[in-house]
Amino acid sequence: xAGRHVHSDVIRDMFSRAMSDLYRAxxxxxGTLLELVADVNxxxxxxDSNMRATLEQSGEIDRLSVERHGAIRLGTAQExxxxxxxxxxxxxxxxxxYDLSMAGVPVxxxxxxxxxxxxxxxxxxxxxxxxxxxxxxxxxxLRAQAAAILASRRIFAPRVLHLVxxxxxxxxxxxxxxxxxxxxxxxxxxxxxxATVDLATYRELHRAHRLIADIVSFKGPHINHLxxxxxxxxxxxxxxxxxxxxxKAVIEGPPRRNCPILLRQTSFKALxxxxxxxxxxxxGVAGTHTARFGEIEQRGAALTVKGRRLYDEMLASxxxxxxxxxxxxxxxxYDAELSARFQSFxxxxxxxxxxxxxxxxxxxxxxxxESSGQGARALTVDxxxxxxxxxxxxxxxxxxxxxxxxxxxxxxxxxxEQKNYAARSNRAQFETALGAxxxxxxxxxxxxxxxxxxxxxxxxxxIQVASA
Ligand code: OOG
Ligand code: NI
Numbered sequence: 036x037a038g039r040h041v042h043s044d045v046i047r048d049m050f051s052r053a054m055s056d057l058y059r060a061x062x063x064x065x066g067t068l069l070e071l072v073a074d075v076n077x078x079x080x081x082x083d084s085n086m087r088a089t090l091e092q093s094g095e096i097d098r099l100s101v102e103r104h105g106a107i108r109l110g111t112a113q114e115x116x117x118x119x120x121x122x123x124x125x126x127x128x129x130x131x132x133y134d135l136s137m138a139g140v141p142v143x144x145x146x147x148x149x150x151x152x153x154x155x156x157x158x159x160x161x162x163x164x165x166x167x168x169x170x171x172x173x174x175x176x177l178r179a180q181a182a183a184i185l186a187s188r189r190i191f192a193p194r195v196l197h198l199v200x201x202x203x204x205x206x207x208x209x210x211x212x213x214x215x216x217x218x219x220x221x222x223x224x225x226x227x228x229x230a231t232v233d234l235a236t237y238r239e240l241h242r243a244h245r246l247i248a249d250i251v252s253f254k255g256p257h258i259n260h261l262x263x264x265x266x267x268x269x270x271x272x273x274x275x276x277x278x279x280x281x282x283k284a285v286i287e288g289p290p291r292r293n294c295p296i297l298l299r300q301t302s303f304k305a306l307x308x309x310x311x312x313x314x315x316x317x318x319g320v321a322g323t324h325t326a327r328f329g330e331i332e333q334r335g336a337a338l339t340v341k342g343r344r345l346y347d348e349m350l351a352s353x354x355x356x357x358x359x360x361x362x363x364x365x366x367x368x369y370d371a372e373l374s375a376r377f378q379s380f381x382x383x384x385x386x387x388x389x390x391x392x393x394x395x396x397x398x399x400x401x402x403x404x405e406s407s408g409q410g411a412r413a414l415t416v417d418x419x420x421x422x423x424x425x426x427x428x429x430x431x432x433x434x435x436x437x438x439x440x441x442x443x444x445x446x447x448x449x450x451x452e453q454k455n456y457a458a459r460s461n462r463a464q465f466e467t468a469l470g471a472x473x474x475x476x477x478x479x480x481x482x483x484x485x486x487x488x489x490x491x492x493x494x495x496x497x498i499q500v501a502s503a
Contacts, residue, residue, distance in 0.1 A: 039207040043126030044157045046208070047149065049217045050125055051160035054105060054224065058261045061226050061327075064303065065261060067278050068329045071271055072263045073100070079266040086266065093396070093428055094156045102264040104332070106163040107224065107256040108142060108249065110185035112468030114256070115166050117191060117199075119469055121220060122147040124202045126154050127162065130474040131434050134460030138441030141171040141244055141456065143465050146435055150479055152486075155433060163435055166468060167250045171456050172243055181240065181251045184232065190255040195219045224258040226308075226327070234312040234320050245448055249326045260302065262330040268299050271331050275303060280329070283446040284366045287439035289346065290374040293382045295335025296393065297346065297432045300439055302330035305447040328447060336429030337480045342392030349376045350438060388427060389417075394480040395427035396487040399494040408496030416488070416499060425491055430483055434476045 059066040076099060080087045090096040109115050119129060127147040135142050148161035167185075172178040198216045202208055208216060230237060230252045241248035250256070265271045269291055275282045280303045288299040305328040311319035338346055353376040357369045380392075387393040403411055403424030411424045419425035466472055492499050 038209045039205050039212075041208050041210055041213040043124065043207075044149070044154050046213050046217065047125035047127060047154075047160055048101070048158040049213065050220065051101065051103065051158055053217055053221050054258065055103065055261060057221060057225065058105075058258060062306065062329065064280055064306070065329045067280060068275075068303070068331065069263055071274050071278055071280075072265045072331060075270045075274065076100075076266045079270070089428065093431075095431065098156060098159060099264065099266075101158055101160075103261050104146075104161040104163060105224075105258050105261045106165070107258055108165045108167065108246065109190075109256050110167050110181075110188070110250050112166070114190055115164070115465075115468045116470045117196065118164060119147070119471060120199045120203070121191070121195065121223075122162065124199060124208070124216060125160075127160070128474055129164075129469060129471065130479065131476045132460070132462045132465060132473050133435060133437045133440055134462075135165070135437065135441055135444065136168065136171060136456040136460065138437075138445065139456065140246060140441060140444045141168050142166060142246065143168060143460065143462075144440070145465070145469070145473055148433055150474060152483055155431075159433060161433065163440070166465060167247065168461070172247065174243065177239055177243055180236070181247065184236075184251055188231065188254060190223050192219045192222060195223070223255050225255070226257045227254045228308070228310045229254075229319065230310055230312045230322075230324070232312065233314055234322060237312060237322070245325075246444070249324070252324070257326065259305075259326050260328045260330045262300070262302075262332050265331050265333050268301060268331060268333040272301050283443075285369050285442075287442040288436060289335070289350070289380075290370065290377050292335075292377070292380075294384055294387060294429070295333060296338060296342070296380075296387075297335055298434075298436055298439065299333045299335075300330060300443060302328050302443055302446060304328060325447065330443065334431050334433075336387065336393040336395075337432040337434075337476075338393050339391055339480075340477060341390075342387070343477075345380060345392065349380060352376050354438075384427070384429065387429075394430040394484045396430050396483065397425055397427050397491045398487065399491045400424055400426050403491075403495050407494065411495040411497055413498060416492075419495065419497065419499075424495055430480055 126149050128150055129145040129147055131146055133144040142165035144163060144165040146161050146163050149155050149159060169178055169182055172181060198212055231254055232252045237248055237252050240251050268286055272282050272286055283302050286299050286301045289296050305325045307323045307325045310322055310324045312322055314320055353373045357365060357372045381387050381390060388395055400423055411419060
């Protein structure tokens with residue numbers, strides 16, 4: 036192990052910063068969005084000292100400016116298999132399964148992210164990773180053509196796969212290897228303005244689905260957006276037009292609340308960018324392709340199965356009442372309906388806890404530590420809280436939401452492009468391609484909650500068993 040000491044958390048941090056620099060250079064509007072988000076976050080923290088204190092307490096304040104997620108779309112099982120190994124070098128593991136075919140998008144997805152509390156605190160960088168479902172291309176000739184094009188590309192430089200093998204054998208990389216790994220891996224996600232297909236092929240793929248053209252026509256899976264975390268998504272949404280950015284019609288996810296839950300997201304529309312199509316005889320044909328955009332997110336508490344069920348029901352009832360149209364003219368009606376439907380979703384942390392709707396991280400208070408083993412010894416968890424010996428803070432939701440993800444995908448497709456796929460979700464096929472089982476996000480939150488409670492009870496000298 037001599038010299039092999041760079042921690043995966045450090046490599047992920049290097050990589051997420053490099054990715055942000057790359058995207059900022061390639062898509063200047065993303066830089067403008069980052070400035071807006073930094074301004075709004077600064078104002079929010081100045082105006083709300085409670086929020087500041089809570090974020091400091093949970094350690095989130097330090098990760099705020101580096102916090103972001105990105106998204107890529109892969110073409111083959113082999114690519115998914117290899118990307119899992121590449122992300123493992125950075126301490127990112129596949130969590131959750133998202134079926135987008137229900138929403139007319141021919142992909143299924145997972146999110147690669149850190150899972151340990153300490154790793155999440157250092158840098159929670161996540162990549163929403165989709166795999167094309169070739170089986171959803173109806174025309175057999177086009178399906179075969181797309182498969183052949185994808186089979187002949189190599190999205191990773193040989194050095195990347197070599198360094199992955201070194202990591203797998205040694206358990207870590209040297210500083211020099213880590214630097215090279217980050218530099219070389221970044222190339223996989225770079226934008227290529229030269230398509231690998233000719234214009235006629237591109238058009239056919241595009242006709243089958245715009246995303247199919249985006250995945251099949253290029254040398255690699257360009258990063259299609261990066262998403263910083265904001266403390267006030269409504270303020271950023273309102274501020275976008277003033278900085279020359281056009282936001283999508285509505286914010287996805289739950290409405291604005293006192294106690295933020297899950298994830299709220301919005302994005303700006305994908306840019307039309309010049310590309311060159313291949314032509315065998317002489318030089319290429321100029322054209323355009325629309326894929327890359329910017330997004331922002333505001334994260335709240337992770338919900339339990341019970342909380343999530345309630346969320347899904349309320350969201351579905353709002354959506355069946357007001358259908359969002361992409362022009363966004365009914366955006367205000369949708370927001371009002373959503374807020375009305377969520378009225379009965381408890382909006383006080385203590386209630387969210389007592390009703391078992393959200394996950395919390397428990398910690399012993401100063402007062403609790405002082406009376407450790409004495410006053411605290413025989414009290415129940417509820418009594419410890421009531422006596423001020425034990426406190427609880429919401430655990431941040433680190434994952435994604437399928438209905439929201441579909442809304443983000445669709446904001447970049449024309450309404451007339453809506454497709455309906457009859458095929459059902461296929462998690463087994465995804466896991467086979469991945470070469471590993473997906474982690475269950477609910478299990479991860481439950482574990483984090485249990486571990487924090489166990490530790491706090493131990494510190495308090497309590498004889499309770501952690502079972503909250
Ligand atoms: C991914 C869209 C989903 C999110 O934040 O829900 C997503 C994509 O467009 O490839 O990033
Ligand atoms: Ni996203």
